[in-house]
Amino acid sequence: MVVNKIDRPDQRIHEVVDEVLELLMDLDATPEQLDSPMLFCSARQGICSYTPENLGTDLIPLFETILQYIPAPEADTDQPFQMLVSSIDYNDFVGRIAIGRIERGVLKQNQEIAVCNYHDPESVLRKAKATAIYEFEGLSRKPVAESTAGNIIAMSGIPDVTIGDTICDPAAVEALPFVKISAPTMEMTFSVNDSPYAGREGKFVTSRQLRDRLFREMLKDVSLKVTGSDTSESFNVAGRGEMSLSILIETMRREGYEFQVSPPRVLYQEIDGKTYEPVERLVVDVPGDSVGAVIEKLGQRKADMLEMTPVGARMKIEFLIPARGLFGYRNDFLTDTKGEGIMASVFDSYAPYKGDIQRRGTGSMISFETGESITYGLYNAQERGTLFIGAGVPVYGGMIIGVSPRSEDINVNICKKKQLTNTRASGSDEALRLVPPRQMSLEQCLEFLADDELLEVTPKSLRMRKRILDHEKRMKSIHGKK
Secondary structure, eight states: OEEOOTTSTTOOHHHHHHHHHHHHHHTTOOHHHHTOOOEEEETTTTEEESSTTOOOSSSHHHHHHHHHHSOOOOOOTTSOOEEEEEEEEEETTTEEEEEEEEEESEEETTOEEEEEETTOTTSOOEEEEOOEEEEEETTEEEEESEEETTOEEEEEOOTTOOTTEEEEOTTSOOOOOOOOOOOOOEEEEEEOOOSTTTTSSOSBOSHHHHHHHHHHHHHHOTTOEEEEOSSTTEEEEEESSHHHHHHHHHHHHHTTBOEEEOOOEEOOEEETTEEEEEEEEEEEEEEGGGHHHHHHHHHHTTOEEEEEEEETTEEEEEEEEEGGGGTTHHHHHHHHTTTOOEEEEEEEEEEEOOOOOOOOSSEEEEEOSOEEOOHHHHHHHGGGSEESOOTTOEEOTTBEEEEESSSSOEEEOTTOOOOOOSOOOTTTTSOOOOOOOOOOOHHHHHHHOOTTEEEEEOSSOEEEEESSOSHHHHHHHHHTOO
């Protein structure tokens, strides 16, 4: 067991060791596992030691321990070939690439192979050929003509291979067991950018380019599901969490894609006629004076507290909370803990629907005009809320430029210029001072979005906007007028 970050001033070495041992006992670890050697490291400084009191000077203790306690793989090269696919990669030239460790036997280039799955025994046996084999050497891959049991390899030749498949000799088909990949719990709609500034900053802007990129991502990320929507210019993308979807958005943005996305929404399940929703196990580590505010906010989001453990002057609290209850909470959490809180969550299970949750208690400040933001207009607008942009930024009607403390949306004209007249008053020509705008990251933008809003994503900009840009049409939609 390796305890990392021991160089930090707030390190809790002994507490962490106790927590890990408790976890191992809860998992019914064997006595040999509980007696495993312990090492204390700082990966950032590149040091390791056998005791927490001695910081060490290099990573030699780690390497020596690996050689001493971790045995070489025990595999039989005389048995028929068998390998469990543990990861997937994709290449435009060869397609999907299966990655895994050879459990037994030998694999040769152009060898006939069969593909089966432990959780789908009724499926038709798929046959293929190992067109290329690669062994890993450092961070690179080295093509080889054959590889033996115990080696981790990458191989191509199976177009529809996925994580969990067993690749084996056609004469000895035997599927290896594995933990089944959980279904997606969250969905977003990716669509072509239709804002007034569409096509200005992106390299790939059409629906065909967007579709090809999303389906190409699905080839190497088996947890991702891409389906069509009610229009030909939008696609529903489902994943296992807001983080995985935001990584995809940021990756596409850096590649030059321009598109817009909807707020994330939870995928429900119908079980015995009842609606079930995904529930996350949330762990927060907060200062003692922030506990009340955190528990109150999470209670409003239908969270159930499981355990509270004091850790020095801080408190570690564990909750079960609906996945939708975490939408937009991160900003509130950082505010309540003054930036000192730590939170982490993981999918736990599906549970009966817990009722409505208010997603956001604030409104949006919406630009009324199209043009360039002016200091005079921003100065008047900042008195009504917090701005997301400064002066000299191109805006359009329906674009969100700030947040209002009230629950209703506010329309403002930040392109308004000061009227110049011959009349002068004391103090009228003083310089206008603007409060620095709040810089919104991609994750913060996704958390901020309401159901009637979208996020415009380009290689250079992130712009939040209303679905209906025209003010009059938006008002008619809100009030149900036709």
